[in-house]
Amino acid sequence: MERFAGRRALVTGAGKGIGKAVAAALSRAGAHVVALSRTQADLDSLQKECPGIQTLCVDVGDWEATEAALSELGDIDLLVNNAGIALLQPFLEVTKEAFDRSFNVNLRAALHISQIVARKLIARGAPGAIVNVSSQASVRSVMDHTVYCSTKSALDMLTKTMALELGPHKIRVNSVNPTVVMTEMGRRNWSDSQKAAAMISRIPLGKFAEEADVVNGILFLLSDQSNMTTGAMLPIDGGFLAS
Template structure:
C-alpha cells in the first residue's frame, strides 16, 4: 500500500535507538526527509551514516530552553513522531521527586513543547499535518513499579485527544500508538527472565511480544493520508493485552 510519504518532512524524537531509530529508517526508505532528534551524539552519527540525508539534532528534551533553541528554527515539518521517553521504575512508596520531574519533563512536557513548535509552523503555512505520540499499554493498565511511567502515558493519551480536538480545525491530525512490550534491544534485555516474560505473555491473547516493525507500521499508517479520517485515537499494538 502506497503511503504517499515521499517528499514530506518528518521530525522524530528519541531517534537514536529502538522504535525511534527504526521509524527514521522506515521514513527515509519511504522517501521522506527526516529530522532525527536524540540526546546521544554517537547514535545520531551512526544513524546519518545508515541513512544519508537525515538531519541530526542533538538535544536533551528535558531542557525547555535548549529544546526551544535547537528546534525553534527547524523549518517546515509536515509529520511529527513524539517517541522520546524515559522509564524510571520504582515501587510506589519509593518514588522520588527526581523520577517524577524527569519522567514528566521528557514523557509529557517535551511532547507539548515539540508539538507546539511543529503545529504553529503548520498553521502559519496553512498546510495539513499529522502527529503521532508513542504511548503504551501502560497508559490503561496498572503495572507493578510503574506508577510514574503509567501516569505519564495516561496523561499522554488524554493530551492526544485534546490536541486532536484543538488542532483538528487546522487539519492537523493527532493520534497515539500504544504498544505492549516491544522487542527492541532494551525490551529484550528487560524481559529476558522467562518467569517475568511468562507473566506478561499470559495476559496477551496472541501470546507474543511486539516486534519493532509492528509498531513502525502503525506509526507510518497514522502519519499517512491513508488514515485521513482518524484523529484522537489510541491505537493498541498489544496482541490483545488491553482486551483482557
C-alpha cells in the same frame, strides 16, 4: 513506494529502538527526516545507515535547549513524539528526580515540541499529522511502573485534547499504544523471565511486539490512508487490552 515524498518529518528519540526504526522507515518512504536524540553517537550511527537523514542532538527534557534547536529547523509536516524513558521504581520508593525527569521527557516534551510544530503548520495553512508513542500501560497498571504508567495515561489525554483543538487546522493527532516491544529498553526492563512470562500470559497472541509492528502502525497514522482518524489510541498489544 514513496508515500511520504515531499514531506518533512521530525522523529524524537530517534537514536535507538522504535524511534530509529521509524526514522529509517520514513526516509525509505521518501520523507526528508530530521532525527532527534540526546546522544550524538547514536545519531552518527543512524546517519551512517541512512545518509539522507538530518540529525539534531538535544535533550528534549530541557525546554529552553529544545526551543532553541527547533527554531532553526524550518517547516515540519509530520511529527513522531517517541522520546521516552522508563525509570522503574516501586510506588513507595518513587523519587522526586525520577518523577520530574519522567514527566519532563514523556509528557512535557511531547506538548512542547507539538506546540512548536503545530504553530508553524497553522502559520502556513498546511495540514499535518502527529503521532505520540504511548503504551498499553496508559490504561493498565504494572508493578513498579507507577510513574511510567502515569506519564503515558497523561499522554493519551494530551493526544485527545490536541486532536480536538488542532483538528480545525487540519492537523491530525493520534497515539500508538504498544505492549512490551523488543527494543534494547524493552529487553532490559523485561529480562526477568518470570516477570515476562506473567505478562505474555495475558496477551492472546502470546508474544511481545517487535519494532516493525509499531513502526507500521505509526506510518499508517502519519499517512493519508488514515486521513479521517484523529484522537485515536491504536493498540499494538496482541490483544492485551481485549482480555
